[in-house]
Amino acid sequence: xxxxVFVLALGFPTYRQPHKLQHGKVPSSEQLSWMDKEIGGYxxxxxxxxxxxxxxxxxxxxxxKEPPPAEDFKLSIxxxxxxxxxxxxxxxxxxxxxxxxxxxxxWDTNITIPGWGVYNYTSLQSSLGVSxxxxxxxxxxxxxxxxTGMHFSIxxxxxxxxxxxxxxxxxxTPKVTxxxxxxxxxxxxxxxxxxxxxxxxxxxxxxxxxFRHADIKKISSQLSTLVPQAVLLRGPGKxxxxxxxxxxxxxxxxxxxxNAPSSQYVGSGVFQGGVVAPxxxxxxxxxxxxxxxxxxxxxxxxxxxxxxxxxxVGGGANLLIAVTPxxxxxxxxxxxxxxxxxxxRVTCYGKPFAESQDDGSTITFNIPxxxxxxxxxxxxxxxxxxxxxxxxxxxxxxxxxxxxxxxxPWLVLCSSETPCSGKKTFxxxxxxxxxxxxxxxxxxxxIRFGNSESxxxxxxITAVRVNSTYSGxxxxxxxxxxxxxxMNCADPYDDIEYSK
Numbered sequence: 001x002x003x004x005v006f007v008l009a010l011g012f013p014t015y016r017q018p019h020k021l022q023h024g025k026v027p028s029s030e031q032l033s034w035m036d037k038e039i040g041g042y043x044x045x046x047x048x049x050x051x052x053x054x055x056x057x058x059x060x061x062x063x064x065k066e067p068p069p070a071e072d073f074k075l076s077i078x079x080x081x082x083x084x085x086x087x088x089x090x091x092x093x094x095x096x097x098x099x100x101x102x103x104x105x106x107w108d109t110n111i112t113i114p115g116w117g118v119y120n121y122t123s124l125q126s127s128l129g130v131s132x133x134x135x136x137x138x139x140x141x142x143x144x145x146x147x148t149g150m151h152f153s154i155x156x157x158x159x160x161x162x163x164x165x166x167x168x169x170x171x172x173t174p175k176v177t178x179x180x181x182x183x184x185x186x187x188x189x190x191x192x193x194x195x196x197x198x199x200x201x202x203x204x205x206x207x208x209x210x211f212r213h214a215d216i217k218k219i220s221s222q223l224s225t226l227v228p229q230a231v232l233l234r235g236p237g238k239x240x241x242x243x244x245x246x247x248x249x250x251x252x253x254x255x256x257x258x259n260a261p262s263s264q265y266v267g268s269g270v271f272q273g274g275v276v277a278p279x280x281x282x283x284x285x286x287x288x289x290x291x292x293x294x295x296x297x298x299x300x301x302x303x304x305x306x307x308x309x310x311x312x313v314g315g316g317a318n319l320l321i322a323v324t325p326x327x328x329x330x331x332x333x334x335x336x337x338x339x340x341x342x343x344x345r346v347t348c349y350g351k352p353f354a355e356s357q358d359d360g361s362t363i364t365f366n367i368p369x370x371x372x373x374x375x376x377x378x379x380x381x382x383x384x385x386x387x388x389x390x391x392x393x394x395x396x397x398x399x400x401x402x403x404x405x406x407x408x409p410w411l412v413l414c415s416s417e418t419p420c421s422g423k424k425t426f427x428x429x430x431x432x433x434x435x436x437x438x439x440x441x442x443x444x445x446x447i448r449f450g451n452s453e454s455x456x457x458x459x460x461i462t463a464v465r466v467n468s469t470y471s472g473x474x475x476x477x478x479x480x481x482x483x484x485x486x487m488n489c490a491d492p493y494d495d496i497e498y499s500k
Contacts, residue, residue: 025276027276030229030230030240034231034278035278038313038318039089039318039321040200040318041093041094041320041322042282042320042321043082043086043095043096044292045082045329046097046104047100048101048104049292049293050294051294051295078330078331080140081330082094082140082323083141083146084331085323086144089342089345090345090346091321093146093199093200094149095149095150095151095320096133096150097150097153098192099151099157100153102159103158103160104123107123107191108122108123108132111184115174147200150192150201152192152201152203154185154207159174160176178210182215186215186218190222194226198230200231200242202234203234203235217236219236220235224239238275241263241275242263242278243277243278244266244281245280245281251281251308251312251426252281252312252314252316253267253315253415253416254417255439256268256269257390258386258442259272259273259275259390262274268417271393278316278318279317281317281318282320283305283308285323285324285335285337285338287299287301291324293326297324299337300337302340302344310446313446314413315445316441348488349489352482352484353367353485354367354368355481355483356480357478357481359478361468364463364465365465366463374462376486376487377483377486378459378484379446379449379489380397380482381444381481382395382441382447382479382481383441383443383479383480384479385477388473390440391470391477392469393439393440393469394438394468395437395467396435397436397447397464397465398464398465399463399464400464401461402462407434409430409449410436411431412428412431413428414426414429430450456486456490457486458487466479466481
């Protein structure tokens, strides 16, 4: 199977210096590699898809009806279509929900339940009759060259009656105690961790509620022993951690520090102390924020996805986009938004008009005079060498337009921390000023010009000046500056407003 690839050749950042310090103090090499991928895909497929025309035996989900499968229904999981969608959005990694809150598993387990027998609430035993989905997912990912991650539901398993400490056994399901459930969960996690060299493991918010300290310590040991290379969303321990942005718009907090009190923390984090836990922001593909596919679903507009990209990746977080197979297990042919988004990202950010890197508190980048000078640009990005942690604590950006340092309309991101006028907490607001004022640069900061979030504004930029304040740096911090032509970043369906 061949894949149509849209290449975004970011590669290893040349502004980054060799990684010298140990895990826990600064980002690990695995965390840095994960941040460099920037885009991932969450494959929203499982036996418990709401409204699906099949339901496994048993009463694993409280809100699921139990109609028989439609006679003309056929499941033919189009896994190559999943990975084509991932490639289309430039995803460097993917997440598959290998177990669900309902209790369904997407792999063939050998784990037994006391007084019941083999755990038989899986894709194989369901009315779908589909065997080991996880193994097929891993094999296909290797062909596509995309890292594999998994979402393991440990805080909820309705089939076994577990919902964050509450055991409520059903009439036709296994009867287990809280202690037996925790032991089963640990056994299932060990089994699935041994499947492959997972790159990321997802846990839910407050997954550890009801677990003893010894249980959490055991799970932490499982992870560090079996998948030491994996980064852990909301994971236990003190290394290889990630945290969530905590919203369905992906938007990174402002400011966005690398460190946080814990991997469960949602918000800006802390400049120093705590644990190193970069942000991951999840966004649905549907405008009604459904995680799963549904009939007659309305997709987000191209502009919504582009803005969410700039609010997430442009705020130093990774963007995780929902990839939603339909009930048949295939990506609908009408779902062209994945390809449109990927093509836009490659065209916009794949090749800057000019790029420079330097160190110091003041960097002035004079745009080289080459064909097309001065470029009509509508955005800049800054990147900091974070191999040894964050150094920049505040910065300002000025731009020279047609050889003059002038005021320009900056697009400022609205957030819960810094709402814009009208108390809007997502989107962009135009603020005219001579400088753009920021706090943390971190992995990446995208700065745009415009009169509104839907109207791009191109400026003939001839120079960029960045003034930075540092704290706690034992070595120079290298800052990369890049400018991007407005025409390359334009929404192909919207008009463009040019500078006079």
